[in-house]
Each structure stands twice: as C-alpha cells, then as structure tokens.
Amino acid sequence: MLFKILPKEEFRALVEMILEANEVIAPKAIATNARGERIHQFLPIRSFEEMDLEYKSTEYSAKTYFLPYRENLCTFEFEGEDWQQSIQYYIQPRAIIGLRAHDINALLKLDKVFIRDRFPSPYYISRRKNTFIVGLDHIPEEDEFSRSMGTHIVTHGFDLFLTDLSDRYFVAINSDRAFSLLQKVKTRDVADADTHAYLEVRRRIRDGFKTHIEVHSLPNVLDLEFTSKVWTKWGEKCLNCGSCAAVCPTCYCYGVTEEVTMDFKKATKVKQLYSCNLVDFARVAGGHDFRSDKEARLKYRYYHQYRGFLEDYGEPKCVGCNRCGRVCLAGIKPAAVIKDLYEESV
Amino acid sequence: MTQSLSFRPYDVRQEHEMNEPLDFNRWAQLKPVAKVFKAMITNVIRLTEMEKLFHLRIIDDTERERFSFLPGQFVMIEVPGYGEVPITVCSSTSNKGFIEVCVRKVGTVTSVLHRAGRGAKVGIRGPFGTHFPLERMKGHSILLIAGGLGLAPLRAPIFYVTENRSEFKDVHILYGTKSPDQELFDYQYESWRRIDGVDIRIIVEKPDERWKGPVGLITELLDDVTVDPNETYAIVCGPPVMFKFVCQRLNQMGIPMDRMFVSLERRMHCGMGKCCRCNVGSTYTCTDGPVFDYWTVMNLKEAI
Numbered sequence: 195m196l197f198k199i200l201p202k203e204e205f206r207a208l209v210e211m212i213l214e215a216n217e218v219i220a221p222k223a224i225a226t227n228a229r230g231e232r233i234h235q236f237l238p239i240r241s242f243e244e245m246d247l248e249y250k251s252t253e254y255s256a257k258t259y260f261l262p263y264r265e266n267l268c269t270f271e272f273e274g275e276d277w278q279q280s281i282q283y284y285i286q287p288r289a290i291i292g293l294r295a296h297d298i299n300a301l302l303k304l305d306k307v308f309i310r311d312r313f314p315s316p317y318y319i320s321r322r323k324n325t326f327i328v329g330l331d332h333i334p335e336e337d338e339f340s341r342s343m344g345t346h347i348v349t350h351g352f353d354l355f356l357t358d359l360s361d362r363y364f365v366a367i368n369s370d371r372a373f374s375l376l377q378k379v380k381t382r383d384v385a386d387a388d389t390h391a392y393l394e395v396r397r398r399i400r401d402g403f404k405t406h407i408e409v410h411s412l413p414n415v416l417d418l419e420f421t422s423k424v425w426t427k428w429g430e431k432c433l434n435c436g437s438c439a440a441v442c443p444t445c446y447c448y449g450v451t452e453e454v455t456m457d458f459k460k461a462t463k464v465k466q467l468y469s470c471n472l473v474d475f476a477r478v479a480g481g482h483d484f485r486s487d488k489e490a491r492l493k494y495r496y497y498h499q500y501r502g503f504l505e506d507y508g509e510p511k512c513v514g515c516n517r518c519g520r521v522c523l524a525g526i527k528p529a530a531v532i533k534d535l536y537e538e539s540v
Numbered sequence: 541m542t543q544s545l546s547f548r549p550y551d552v553r554q555e556h557e558m559n560e561p562l563d564f565n566r567w568a569q570l571k572p573v574a575k576v577f578k579a580m581i582t583n584v585i586r587l588t589e590m591e592k593l594f595h596l597r598i599i600d601d602t603e604r605e606r607f608s609f610l611p612g613q614f615v616m617i618e619v620p621g622y623g624e625v626p627i628t629v630c631s632s633t634s635n636k637g638f639i640e641v642c643v644r645k646v647g648t649v650t651s652v653l654h655r656a657g658r659g660a661k662v663g664i665r666g667p668f669g670t671h672f673p674l675e676r677m678k679g680h681s682i683l684l685i686a687g688g689l690g691l692a693p694l695r696a697p698i699f700y701v702t703e704n705r706s707e708f709k710d711v712h713i714l715y716g717t718k719s720p721d722q723e724l725f726d727y728q729y730e731s732w733r734r735i736d737g738v739d740i741r742i743i744v745e746k747p748d749e750r751w752k753g754p755v756g757l758i759t760e761l762l763d764d765v766t767v768d769p770n771e772t773y774a775i776v777c778g779p780p781v782m783f784k785f786v787c788q789r790l791n792q793m794g795i796p797m798d799r800m801f802v803s804l805e806r807r808m809h810c811g812m813g814k815c816c817r818c819n820v821g822s823t824y825t826c827t828d829g830p831v832f833d834y835w836t837v838m839n840l841k842e843a844i
Contacts, residue, residue, distance in 0.1 A: 215546035267574040270620035276661060277620045281572055287547035312567040312827055313812035316552045319570070323550040375545065420841055447816035450809045454621045461621035463574065468817075475817065478807045479625070479647040482780075484820075484842065494819075494842075502822035 195349070196367040198381040199388050200356070205363055208379045209242050209291065212326070217288035219259060220245040221252055236290065247292050250335055255443030255517060256290055256297055260304060260321045263440075267317070267450065267463040283316055289326040296338070296513040298329050298352050299345035300443035306507045307446060317465075326371065329355035331395065334402045339529055340514035341403040357395055364392040407532045409510065413501040415539050420493075424534045429489025431524040436469030438495070438518035438526075444511045445469070470495050496531065561606055564666050567827075573812060576618045576663025577603045581656055582638055587724050590644050591689070592654055593630075596664060597638040607664075609633065610671035611696035612803060612831040616811050617641065617653070618663030625649045626808040628830070629667065630692045632699035639664075642692035642724065668811035670831040672697050672801055677773040681709040683765070683795075685786055687716050687758050687778025691724045693803045693830075694777045702735050712765055713740040716758030716778075720744050720751050739765075758782060759789050769794030775801045776834075780844045787834045797835040804830050804843065 200208070212218055220239045223232040223246050234249040236256045268281045293301075301322070308318035329352045340346040348355065353372035357364040364384070367373050419425075439445040449468045454461045468475065471491045476484040485491050503511035512528065519527035552558060557570040562577075583595035596617075598604035609615070614628040625647070631640035645654045656662070674697060682701055686694045701708050713732060717723050723742065733740050741761050743754045754760065758778070772795055776786050783802050790800055806818035806825040818825035820840050837843045 211545050272620070275659070279576060279578075279620075279663070281574055283552050285549045285551050287549050289547070307814065311813065313573055313814065314568075314570045315814065316555075316558065316570060316572060320550065320552045323552075324547075326547055371547065378545065417841075446814070447819075448809065449815065449817070450624065452621055452623050463624075468815075470816065470819075476807055478805060479650065480644075484806065490842070497821060497841075498816070498819065502819065505822035 196373065197384045198365045198367060198376060199359075199384055200363045200365045200376070200379070200381050202361060202363065204379040204381065205356075206242050208375065209245070211378060212289050212375075213239070213241070216326075217286065218245075218291060219256070219288060220247075220291040221249040222246060223249070236292075245291065247330060249292070250332075251294075251338075251515070251517065251520075253517070253521065254441050255300065255515070256293055257300070257304075257443050257445075259288075259290060259325065260301065260318060261446055261448075261467060263467050265317060265465045267465050270461045270463070272459055272461070283320040284324060285320065287324045287326070289328065291328040292330045293327055293352070294332055294515070295329065295348040295355075296340040296343075296345045296515050297443050298327065298348045298355075299340075300513045300515075301327075302348075302351040303444050303503075303507070303509070303511060303513070304446060305351070311507075327352040327354075331355075331357040331399060333399060334404075335516070336404045337516045337519060337527075337529070338403065338514055339405040339407050339516065341400065342405075342407045342409055343510060343512055343514040345513040346399060346403070357392055359388065359391045359395065362388075364388060364395075405516070405529050407514075407529050408536055409500075412510075412532065413504055415535055416497055416501045419535050419538055422535065422538050424531070424538050425489050425493045427534070428526055428531050429487070429492045431526055432471060432488045432492045433524050434471050434473055434488050434491070435523060436472045437521045437523065439469030439471065440467070441517040441521045443513060443515060443517070447475075470498065492526070496528075499528075500532075561602070563606060564668060565608065573810075574665075576616075576665050577607065579662055579664045581658055581660045581662065584656075584658060587642065588722055590646075590722075591642055591692075591724060592645075593640055593642050593725075594653065595638045595640055596662065598664065599661075605636070607639075607667075609639070609667035611674060611700050612671040612693060612801075613667035613669050614811070614830060615639070615641070615664050615666030615668065616808075617643075617649075618665065619649050619652050619656075620663065622652050623649045624663075624665070624809075625653075626668070626811060626826070628693040628696075628803070630695040632703060633696060634699070634703055642689075642695075644689055666811060668826055670827075670829055672775055672803075672831055674700050678704075678707040679709070681711070681767050681772045683712050683714070683767065683772060683774040683790070685714045685758065685774065685776045685778075687782040687786075688718070688722065689724070690777030690779070690782070690803075691715055692777075694775060695725065697775055698732065702732060702738065705735060705737070709737075709771065710767065711735075711738045712767070713738065714743075714758060714761045714765070715741070716743045716745070716761065716782075718744065719746045720748050741765075757785075759785050762786075762789055762793070767793070767795075769796075773799045773801070777803045780805075783834075783837070783844045787837075791834075797838065798833045800834040801831055802834060802837055802844075804832060804837070806830075 813827035
C-alpha cells in the first residue's frame with residue numbers, strides 16, 4: 195500500500211474536481227433529532243459544503259448504492275402472444291466519500307457473496323466497479339462494537355482511505371485510478387512525524403471502543419442455546435418491521451415481484467430487499483410456513499449473522515456498526531442479546 | 541483553477557464470460573443471471589384436479605441442445621408479468637427435446653400456468669441445485685419412497701433406474717397419498733410394474749369404494765419390504781412430516797443415514813444462493829440442496 199499526506203485544502207480541490215464530472219455521494223446532515231443532534235445520511239451532494247465529514251454515523255448504511263432497495267432485474271415486452279426480455283446494468287461512474295472502516299468491511303463481505311461466490315451477480319459488480327470509494331477513519335460511537343468483529347480496520351476494498359491529522363489527511367492509496375487522481379493535486383511524502391501522528395490516531399480509535407461482544411465460541415453457544423428462553427424474551431419484543439435489515443450494511447436477502455404497466459405492454463421484474471423478520475419470509479405456496487413465529491425469525495437473523503454466514507464465508511456477517519440496535523423500535527440490541535446468551539450458557 | 545475529471549465507466553457486458561453461452565450448470569461463470577431461456581408449452585396433461593404435467597421445449601436450437609439436467613435438479617419457470625416459481629424437472633434425463641414439469645395449482649403463477657395451453661411461451665432459468673447421486677447408487681438395491689406430490693421429483697430417478705435397469709439390484713417404489721383420486725402418474729404404474737425386478741406398492745389413507753389396495757400410512761408399506769441394509773440406497777420425497785417417520789424407520793432397518801436422500805422444499809426467489817429465502821441455518825436449499833442426505837438434514841436445525 196502507498197501512503198501520502200494530503201493537505202485539507204488540497205482535499206477540497208480534489209473533491210471539487212470529482213464533483214465537476216461525476217455523481218458524488220457523501221454524508222449529509224438532513225435533520226436534527228430530539229436531542230438536538232444532526233441526523234446524517236449518505237446522499238448525492240452538489241458542492242463540497244453539503245458534505246459533513248464530522249458526522250458520527252448515518253441512519254442507513256451506504257448499501258443502497260450497491261444493493262438498491264428496488265432494482266429492475268429485467269423487462270419483458272409483450273408482442274401479441276410473444277414477449278422479448280431485455281436486461282440493463284448500471285454503468286454510471288460515481289464516488290462515495292466518507293465511508294467508515296466497518297462500512298467498507300461490509301462491502302468486502304458483500305463482495306464475497308456477490309462477486310466471489312457461486313453465481314456472481316452482474317448487477318452488483320456493475321455498481322461496485324463503477325464506484326470510487328474514499329474511506330474515512332473515525333473515533334467510534336459508544337455503542338459500536340466493530341473492534342469485537344475485527345472490522346474497525348480496513349486494508350482493501352477502497353480507492354483512498356483518509357485519516358484525519360487535524361490540518362492534513364494521512365492517505366492510503368489502493369488503486370491506480372486513485373493514484374493518478376492524486377497526481378492532479380499537491381501531496382507530499384509521509385514524514386516520521388506523520389507516521390507517529392497516524393499511529394496515535396489508530397491507538398485512540400482502538401481504545402475508543404466502549405462496547406464489546408464475546409465472539410469467541412459464539413457459533414458454538416448459538417448451537418447450544420438453540421432452544422434457550424433468551425429467544426422467547428427478545429422474540430416477544432420484536433415487531434417484525436424489518437428495520438434492522440433495512441439499515442444493516444450487510445443484509446442482502448430479497449424478494450422478486452413482477453409489475454405490469456397500465457397499458458399491459460411491458461412487465462418489469464423487480465428485486466426488492468427483504469428482511470428475515472418479515473412475517474412471510476419463509477412461507478411457501480400452499481400456506482406452510484417454515485418459521486411461523488417471530489421468535490424463530492429473530493433467532494434465524496442472529497444465526498445467519500454470527501453462525502450461518504461464518505460457516506459459508508469464514509467470517510461473521512455483522513460488522514458491529516449497531517445501526518440495527520439504534521433503529522429498533524422495540525429496543526433489541528445485538529450486544530444485549532449476545533450477552534444474554536452467554537449468561538444463559540454458564 | 542479547478543480541473544475536471546471523469547471516471548471511466550465500467551460496463552459489465554464487456555466481460556468475456558458474459559458473452560459465453562449461458563449455462564447455469566457452470567456456477568462460477570459470470571453470466572446474465574436473470575436471463576431466461578424462452579420455451580414453448582408443447583403439451584399439457586391433466587394428472588388430477590390440482591396437478592398438471594407440462595411439456596416445455598426450449599425454442600432456440602443451440603440453447604436447447606446445451607441444456608442438461610440431472611435427476612433431482614429444479615428449474616425456475618418464468619411467466620412474464622406474473623413471476624417465477626421453482627419446480628423440479630420430472631422427466632427422464634435421456635430426453636433431450638423437451639422437459640416435463642408437474643405443477644400443482646396453488647398460487648398466482650401456478651394458477652396462470654394451469655390456464656395456459658399449448659403454444660404459450662414461458663421462460664426457464666436453470667437447472668439449479670444438487671441431484672440424487674444415482675451414479676454412486678449403481679450396483680445397489682434402491683428404495684424410492686414418495687408421499688403425495690413427492691412422486692414428481694422422484695419420477696426422474698425412477699426413469700433413470702428403469703432405463704439403466706441392469707445397473708441396479710432390486711427396485712422398490714413405495715407411494716402413499718391421501719386418497720386414490722390424488723394419485724399422480726397413475727397411468728404409468730403398470731408400465732413400471734412390468735419391469736423385471738421392480739416392485740411398486742401404493743397405499744392410501746382414505747380409500748374410495750373402488751380402492752382394493754392397502755389402506756394406511758406410507759411407513760406401513762415398509763413392513764413387507766425386505767432389503768439388505770448394507771446394499772441399499774433410499775430416496776425419500778414428500779411432506780416434511782413424512783421424512784422424519786420414514787427415515788427413522790429406514791434407519792431402524794439398518795440403512796446408514798448417508799445413504800438416504802431427501803429433497804427439501806423451501807420458498808425461493810433466485811435459485812442461486814443469494815436471496816436467502818430458502819436458507820436453513822447456513823445452508824441454501826437451492827445450491828447446497830434441494831437433495832440432501834439424511835445425516836445433513838438431521839444436523840440442520842429447523843430443516844424438517
């Protein structure tokens with residue numbers, strides 16, 4: 195990996211240069227909550243000022259730019275008794291600025307599912323390869339537990355990764371397009387003082403984590419506690435709204451429906467993100483439901499996050515951002531559920 | 541002075557794999573995953589009040605010749621404007637011209653299919669999933685056990701075994717339904733029965749006045765079957781509750797659990813291990829299954 199020092203005014207010039215010719219998505223303050231704190235989302239910006247890199251977290255993850263909530267898979271055009279199918283893929287280049295280490299790690303997990311696994315998805319690959327990613331370090335929020343998940347550090351999956359050293363950024367360069375882009379602004383080589391300052395920030399990030407979950411032997415504990423009362427306790431609270439999956443940076447399950455235009459000339463096949471907590475997730479034709487009670491559905495979500503995905507891809511699916519814990523209307527927080535499970539098993 | 545810089549667009553269609561012939565049996569190939577093979581319904585056979593058998597012929601010659609499946613694999617059948625359903629192919633693998641699928645009228649897409657006649661054009665994606673390992677079963681006796689609609693996925697292995705009769709020892713086909721009028725493929729039983737060394741037994745739960753055969757549950761048919769447990773493979777298809785009783789019974793007879801195969805049913809929206817709807821624990825019914833050995837199923841929580 196190559197490293198450079200980028201003065202903040204040069205960073206601004208860089209962003210403005212990208213903005214001239216490309217769509218740019220960045221954290222943007224959209225409202226204020228009841229406690230007077232700004233609420234942020236990843237949204238398209240038109241100027242450098244619209245971007246707020248001091249943001250704490252976004253309500254939704256940036257997943258929507260790679261796995262849109264609704265995506266057209268194909269179109270059928272009817273001609274009498276016959277039909278023709280057409281498929282389109284995303285080809286518009288763009289940049290996302292300000293992604294956290296755990297959000298980039300989330301993309302790496304999705305890459306495993308949609309690029310490196312059986313049946314690679316051309317839809318996902320199109321969006322991923324057309325997106326220039328600029329990451330940004332942050333001091334964790336109190337409820338984040340990405341250090342437990344090992345996702346507070348990221349070494350690939352981005353083009354540029356910035357660490358704020360007050361008047362300048364310490365930049366990791368991870369692609370040739372990022373390298374050539376940086377040549378258009380003034381950067382300088384990393385000096386010893388920069389390295390020291392950078393490592394100091396890394397230490398502050400590491401020590402900034404206040405929430406930890408026990409992941410060692412978690413897959414085992416989940417198997418042992420399959421019939422535990424813990425699932426009833428939390429399952430009863432669940433409202434089956436699917437908010438957790440909507441905000442999750444790695445939840446990717448979906449449903450496919452077809453919609454016919456008003457003139458009956460076309461039908462589109464639409465992929466819509468789903469949630470395993472929604473009531474009909476596992477219901478089959480004929481009415482049989484493989485997970486008919488909400489306790490089973492909540493449990494399934496945890497099993498997939500911390501056990502099932504691990505068996506398939508060698509790592510848990512969760513990145514510890516705790517967006518699901520914050521958004522849950524019933525107050526179900528993964529750190530609390532997992533703590534309960536461990537207490538149950540001793 | 542601000543310079544402008546525009547990123548080079550990436551077009552996935554330029555990837556060479558995207559332009560190779562579409563073959564869903566090549567799992568690692570990057571392909572237009574939503575593309576369907578256009579097929580024509582060439583024949584419709586009424587099986588019961590609820591089930592029809594459709595003959596589907598892929599229209600494009602090259603696509604049709606390249607299409608191949610193994611017994612137990614399924615396809616997604618697309619009815620443009622309505623949706624897609626996963627259905628196991630129930631014809632013989634030696635039949636290259638068309639495939640047969642048995643469809644129960646139960647939801648939106650299947651109801652439309654039941655209204656479709658000869659000449660209607662539907663889409664096919666697939667084949668998907670694992671198959672019954674019939675190659676491995678050669679030289680052994682085979683128990684083929686089906687309940688209700690489970691005879692449809694069992695029909696491809698039955699064809700395989702009867703067409704390669706000399707490769708297998710004794711063949712037992714056991715079939716149970718609720719009532720005689722729900723029997724699928726009843727016009728074929730006689731042709732199977734006449735094959736040397738093939739024993740076919742049928743049982744119903746609720747007989748009508750014309751029924752002369754045995755009455756009861758499918759497990760009762762196993763009372764009269766004698767097999768050498770060290771020389772036998774079993775394939776079981778039916779409702780989840782049936783798996784448990786039949787497989788436990790077979791296990792008592794001494795057949796090892798990794799020699800019993802079941803085909804699981806789940807909701808599916810993709811067939812490619814992506815949509816998660818068919819997920820059981822860590823296992824995707826569409827790509828790790830639908831055919832599993834019973835040991836795997838026993839180890840999967842909530843599988844049956």
